Amino acid sequence: MIHPTAIIDSTANLATDVEVGPYAIIGKHVKIGKGTTVGANAFIGDWTELGENNQVYHLASVGPAPQDLKYRGEECWTRIGDNNIIREFSTIHRGTVTGVGETVVGNGNLFMAYSHVAHDCKIGNGVVMANAATLAGHVTIEDNVILGGLVAIHQFARIGAYAMLGGGTLVVLDIPPYTIATLGKRDAKLRGLNLIGLKRRGFSDETISKLKKAYKTLFMAGLKLPEAMAQIKTEITGCEQVDYLLSFIEKSERGICRG
Numbered sequence: 001m002i003h004p005t006a007i008i009d010s011t012a013n014l015a016t017d018v019e020v021g022p023y024a025i026i027g028k029h030v031k032i033g034k035g036t037t038v039g040a041n042a043f044i045g046d047w048t049e050l051g052e053n054n055q056v057y058h059l060a061s062v063g064p065a066p067q068d069l070k071y072r073g074e075e076c077w078t079r080i081g082d083n084n085i086i087r088e089f090s091t092i093h094r095g096t097v098t099g100v101g102e103t104v105v106g107n108g109n110l111f112m113a114y115s116h117v118a119h120d121c122k123i124g125n126g127v128v129m130a131n132a133a134t135l136a137g138h139v140t141i142e143d144n145v146i147l148g149g150l151v152a153i154h155q156f157a158r159i160g161a162y163a164m165l166g167g168g169t170l171v172v173l174d175i176p177p178y179t180i181a182t183l184g185k186r187d188a189k190l191r192g193l194n195l196i197g198l199k200r201r202g203f204s205d206e207t208i209s210k211l212k213k214a215y216k217t218l219f220m221a222g223l224k225l226p227e228a229m230a231q232i233k234t235e236i237t238g239c240e241q242v243d244y245l246l247s248f249i250e251k252s253e254r255g256i257c258r259g
Helices: 195-200 205-219 225-235 240-251
Strands: 048-050 077-080 102-105 179-183 188-193
Touching: 188 195, 188 205, 195 205, 205 225, 205 240, 225 240
Parallel strands: 048 077, 077 102
Antiparallel strands: 179 188
């Protein structure tokens, strides 16, 4: 299961069926769960946890030191869940002591070739990052988000659940859940709800109808944001998804992307 040319630190803890390819390097205090494969020339950095059934392809780099000039080798972590696919040349960096101290990735995500996750990011479940999609530090990506190729996301931005970003989009503000954004003149602009994605994920017609009404009130009615949110709370009740949309906006620190 472990190629004789692989270099594995004595402090690493690998499940008995973990496969490690030629010339792979596994650093200090690494833990890798059962069913996980590490491809040829892949690098698993210090203080990295990989759960079960992950696929780390050749030449991927998981858990190296962050690209932060303040970092001085402190113990910080990369924690990755189960059933993730990390394709060739992808990079996922560990956290920093000036951040939250760890980069966290959930389950069932796909990181395509050359995608990059910077320090202190938090990624949920079912996320797809297409080729060369890039996250700066401290970014939060919620569940079931799709990032097109060459997407670039600014530090501390949040991308809401079930959102979709078109290829080449530059994101400097938070993207509300359930929406689609593409590149405008300079940066991301909302284009509407991610209707196809919501239908594919099994959202009911009633829920989608309520989200449509909320979206129109927020972004197309000419109301100031507090006025729009107050109107929605009065007119749309009993919808968990609409409530979450409003909560996401209320908690935004960077501000919300608009159409």
